[in-house]
Amino acid sequence: MxxxxxxxxxxxxxxxxxxxxxxxxxxxxxxxxxxxxxxxxxSFFRYDFINPMKMVGFSNYAKVFGNWQFLNAMKNSFLYLLVVPPLQLLSIIMAILVNRQMKGINVFRTLYFIPVITSMTVVALSWNWMFAQKGILNYILMGLHFTSQPIGWLTDPKIALFSIMFVTMWKGLGYYMMIYLAGLQSIPFNLIEAAMIDGAKPAQVFWKITLPLLKPYAMFCSVVSTIAALNVFTEIYVMTGGGPYHSTETMGVLIYEKAFENLKFGYSSALAVILSLVLIVATMMNLKFFKEGGVQSYYG
Amino acid sequence: MDKRKKTNYVSVMTLMIFFAIITTFPYYWTLKTSLEVSSNVYKFPPDIIPNPATFKNYTVVWNQLGLVRYYLNSILLTSVGVVVNVFLAAMAAYPLARFNFYGKKIVFFLILLPLMLPFQGGLIVNYLTLRNMHLLNTYTGVILPLAVSAFGIFLFRQAYLGIPKDFEDAARIDGAGEFYIWLRIMTPLISPTISAFAILQAITWWDIFLWPLIVLSDSQKYPLAVALMYLNSTFQTNFKYTAAGMILATLPLIIAFLFMQRFFIKGLTAGGVKY
Known part of the structure; x- marks a missing residue:
């Protein structure tokens, strides 16, 4: 019953x-x-909107792997991962800096945070002006005699990608800082107090207590920033459109270009599948690197 | 000891001011540009302070270049996007937290799946789907694919889980319907989580770029972030107008941030490890 x-x-x-x-x-x-x-x-079809879909087997993938444009975009996307370590390091430093009781500390937190809520278009356009040949950045550097020729921040194929990476970092710092700040503030003070009473030096407290307890936060930030770096699109699209000479063309830009400018939907899907696989592997490597916790503490 | 504390304070302060200059300088430079009279932004050497300064660029960009239109577009898109996202996420999260139903585990796993598998083909397929549904170049087409946030469902589920069962039972004994219990009794109880998520969504929709760029072909329908890029390429030589537009586009979120800092930060860090 x-x-x-x-x-x-x-x-x-x-x-x-x-x-x-x-x-x-x-x-x-x-x-x-x-x-x-x-x-x-x-990704196994050829489709361009106009002609009917045609099954082509693995030919999209075969085309991808010998293609210089793909290899170049892949290289740039991987190169973009270089933003992750300095981004994490600097945002931890900033979080530690603003994690103190002090008059006006909220002003600093706010100033560091404003780039996060600004749209990427606005950020990219304003950096475009500062990076210009006759922009303020070159003016300052030439005024200080660091360089006699203006630097082609966005026009020199050797430098352009790094300039955009700097912008990505500049916009992201405040976000990760806030997460690390939340992490720092979740550390119970009596834990630190007890260590101090036991005679631990501030440096020891930092390395042995603070940093290990920040680990789950570092894992979250690392996973999120890795995915964001491999996916990067807007700042590149607005600042250089992938140029000069494809030097800033990443996978995100290439997928967009192939699908929505060349109407090669099948080919572009193959690129998307490959990028997704890379993202999955990168995420798993991240989780493995931070080992304990795993997906469990990431999502639930 | 005291001296050490003092040098410590000075070095911390120096570092903090250094970071502050780096984060704020681009805003200053954009603001400066927007107040310029001359249309030559790349004057060499540049003026550090606009001399003379004018607000004329703001009225030009607002009226003549029609920024007001894109502003209204963004307000519309943001308000509908936020409301739809909050409503649907709350609706999906509720049974996952409060009901013991068949298939619950599978449903929950399926909802978490897109968070764990960052799949990149969505843009292309969703574009084709919208085309078949004749929703290209409409706001419905922009909003619909982004109407259900798996992250939001997850967040709300955690919040609903925290409500004691008595609330629900009391209402049920009073004969309230399930929909009523959800909307009028349980959902108000999770309002802190709702405001955090709503703010996160508001930032997303106000700053949205790639998806409307793909879906909307009529430039009159562009939201602000897309319109600014469009304006910039149309008035390439008149940076001062774009700069004024950029300041106007950024202002609402900065003002909102100053007033609601606490909620903002909660919203943005909600994805962190706390949940």
């Missing part, structure tokens, strides 16, 4: 639950799960 009652209740709850879930599930199904499947399927 009681068992039947519980079962009846559960069936009733199931019906209500799926009524609640219906609309979100339909939208997620069409715009999140379906693209995951069809994106992979599409």
């Amino acid at each position: 009681a068992k039947n009652f519980h079962r009846g209740l559960r069936i009733k709850q199931t019906i209500i639950a799926y009524i609640f879930l219906a609309i979100p599930a339909i939208i997620l199904g069409i715009f999140t799960y379906y693209p995951m499947i069809l994106g992979v399927v599409l």
Whole structure:
């Protein structure tokens, strides 16, 4: 009797639950799960909008791997990972700096944070002016006699990618700083106090207590910034459009260009599948690097 | 000891001011440019302070270049985007937290899946889907694929889990319907999480760039971030107008940030490890 009652209740709850879930599930199904499947399927086809879809097997992938533009974009995307370590290091330093009781500390936190809420278009355009041949940056450097010729921040193929990386870093610092700050503030003070009473020096406290306790935060920041670096698009699209001479063309830019400028949807899907695989491997490597905690503490 | 403390203070202060100059200088430079009279931004050597200064560029960009239109576009897109996202995430999260139903584990796993698999093909397939649904070049097309945030569902589920069962039971004994219990009793109880998520969404929608760029073909429909790039390429020689537009586009979020700092930070760090 009681068992039947519980079962009846559960069936009733199931019906209500799926009524609640219906609309979100339909939208997620069409715009999140379906693209995951069809994106992979599409990568085996040739499709350009005008002509009917044509199955081409692995030929998109075969084309990709010998292609200089792909190899170049892949190289640039991997190179972009160079933003991750300095970004994390600097944001930890900033978090430590602003993690103190002091008059006006909120002003500094706010100033560091404003780039985070500014749109990437605005950020990229204003750095474009500062990076210009006759921009303020060259003016300052030439005034201080660091260089006699203006530097082609965005026009020199050897430098352009690094200039944009700097902008990515500049915009991201405040975000990671806030996460590390939340981490620092979650460390119970009596833990540090106890170590101090036991005679630990401030440096020891930092290396042996603070830093290990920041580990889950560092893992989160590292995973997020790695994915963001490999996916980078907007700042490059606005600042250089991938040039000069493809020197700033990353995978994100190439996928966009192939799909929405050349209308090669199948080929572009193959690129997207490859980038996704890279992202998955990179995420797993990150989690492995930080070992304990794993996905569990990342999401739940 | 005292002397050491003092040098420590000075070095911390110096470092903090150094970082502050680096983060704020581009804003200063944009503001300066927006107040210039001459249209030659690349004057060499540049003026550090605009002389003479004028607000004329703001009125030009607002009226003549029609920034007001893109402003309204962004306000519309942001408000609908935020409301739809909060509503749908709360709706999906509620049963996951409060009901014991068949298939719950699978559903929860499926919702977390997109958070763990950063798949990049979505842009292309969603573009084709919207084309088949005749939703290209519409705001519905911009919003629909981003209407359900898996992250939001996850966040709200955690919040709903924290509500004691008594609240629900009392309402049920009073004969309240399930939908009523959800919307009028349980959801108000998680309002701190809702404001944090709403703010996060507001930033996302106000600054959104790539997706509207793909979906919208009519430049009159562009939101601010896309419009600024469009304006910049149209008025290439008149940076002072773009600069004024950039300041106007950034101002609302900065003002909101100053007033609601606490919620902002909660929203942006909500993705961190706390949950």
